Amino acid sequence: MRRRLVRVAASGVALLAVVVLGSMAWIGVASAGHVHEPGDAPEAPVVIVLGAKVADGKPMSFLAGRLDVGARLVREGKARAVLVSGDANGTSGNEIAAMTDYLVARGVDRSLIVGDDYGLDTYDTCARAAQTFGVRKALIVSQGNHVSRAVALCRHAGIDADGVKGDCDCRTITVARNTAREWLARPKAVADMLSNRPPKVGSPPDDALERVLAD
Template sequence: MERRVIRRLVGAGVGLVVLAGVIVAASTVWTSRKASGHVYDVDAAPAAPVVIVLGTQVRDGEPGEYLAGRLDVALQLLADGRAGAALVSGDGAGRSGDEIAAMTKYLVENGVDPSRIVGDPYGLDTYDTCNRAARTYGVTEALIVTQSFHVSRAVALCRGVGIEAAGVAAGCDCGTITMARNTVRESLARPKAILDLLTARDPAVVSGPDDRLGKALGFDG
């Protein structure tokens, strides 16, 4: 009797593992297809009114390796005239510090006019960043910058909420183990991305319209 129960439990566990694997694989295929043809290296990236920089860990008020890589790409796009303004979106009260303050400071110290930078402190995850970019800041076309393991999901989410988004892959002076860990973590985040779009959930913080980005681009309204 005990052996039969054990076999059933093992069988159920194996079934759950297989199901989870199928879900992850299917979400990876969906993400890749959604982003196909819309991901670029920085030198090949097209022009768009706005470059969205996704926030991540800061250290003592300064961008960490991942974030610095993203900001360096944004700097190039702004300097080349391929983006007119930057939306820096992340957690303004993150566990490692204020991501918005760190990103803004980095861009300004590297020559970007502060009037061209808008910060969203409530981009608490990638879906929230894309949703708020569209609903709160009125973004309809943008470049979105993050590392290669993350960029397809970022593009898929932004396009899923109605933004004509192109992803630009940022570099990172990071170790192999760190990159591998984040690649695995990213694969597990893709099913949630699909669920977020299917349910059309509200972001964690819902705000009224904000016209700062339009003003940064030279529009009055």
């Protein structure tokens, strides 16, 4: 019985490894050639900044790093509008309000910022950017391995997306925690792409970005 349990456990670990490594390979192939440093980023009509935790109404380190790069891309003329996408009713606070205020404080005109209150995860952000806001070409900002997953998901959603690496003045434990989380998130991302599920919250088409870009 003991040997049987060991074999079952070993088989489970091997299967998990195959799933994780396979999903990492899938994401790597899907995002190859489409992840850039901020200085090398191409131009696109809109930059999508993915939400993350806030504290006392202000972005925490991961989110601040993304927003700093998003603001830079606008200042350098590489994007003409910003779509801030996250959870307006998140457990840590209103991510959209915090992101908008942070960008404005760094010189981005408030009229150039559009918020998506229901970007509840990266897949939903990309699906809603395409389906609700009509995004067809965009830059998307996040850190480390996450930006590759974001690119893969947005390209799956029909967006000609390029990723831009976000900054992070983060503690080592924060980076390690988010790296581990990313390993687990990739199999889910592949499953979402295979199922082509609808976003958790559906909305009618919104022309807010179109109006910003038309000005």
